[in-house]
Amino acid sequence: DLVMPGDLISEASAMRVVQLVAQVQEHRISLSSLFEDKYEDLVTAGAAEKYQGLVERFKAKNDVLTQNLARLEQRLRDLGHGDIASILGRVASFEAKRWGLSCDLQTLRQQHSVADMDTRDELSEQVSTTSKRLQHAQSAVQEAMEELRCEAARLLEPAQLAQVGLVRVKVRARIRVRVRVRVRVRVRA
Secondary structure (H helix, E strand, O other), rough: OOOOOOOHHHHHHHHHHHHHHHHHHHHHHHHHHHHHHHHHHHHOOOOHHHHHHHHHHHHHHHHOOOHHHHHHHHHHHOOHHHHHHHHHHHHHHHHHHHHHHHHHHHHHHHHHHHHHHHHHHHHHHHHHHHHHHHHHHHHHHHHHHHHHHHHHHHHOOOOHHOOHHHHHHHHHHHHHHHHHHHHHHHHOO
16 A cells, blocks of 8 residues: 555656655655564564564565655656655665665664673673664655755746745745855855
8 A cells, every 4th residue: 555556656747756755755754663563572572473474564665765766766757856866866775775774773672681791791882872873864765855846846837835834934944045155155255
């Protein structure tokens, strides 16, 4: 039920594609949360041997979401928005990295929970490092999604901008920064 219907994508405008990307990302957030909860259930039950099956089930679901993003990226290219499609490609790449790190982190946490004192410190360091890398990957996804929204907002007509108030504010803020930079450069020159 995570697969997006082909006609929904093939008939979508560029703005609709961006909305669909947001829906995919909402599903991904829910899926990640559910994965974390199921992992905690396994840890609580002391069922570490079931972890690989959990990863495989969730990897399949994650792959469906990744395929949806790839199809949406292609739709943007078909519409002549290769620049926006490239940003979406980065989102998908960052999401793949985030998923892998999330699985790695859970594995390290499980190993840490049953480790003897000799290896516990080393595993603690690995958990910490992987957690930081995961946070960085999550930030990269969020930044790429923000860039995607900003670029998509440029496709809107002024009347449409009024309907998406929050996007308009973000675009204006971005334009102001660019103007200030240009003015500073002109003054210095």
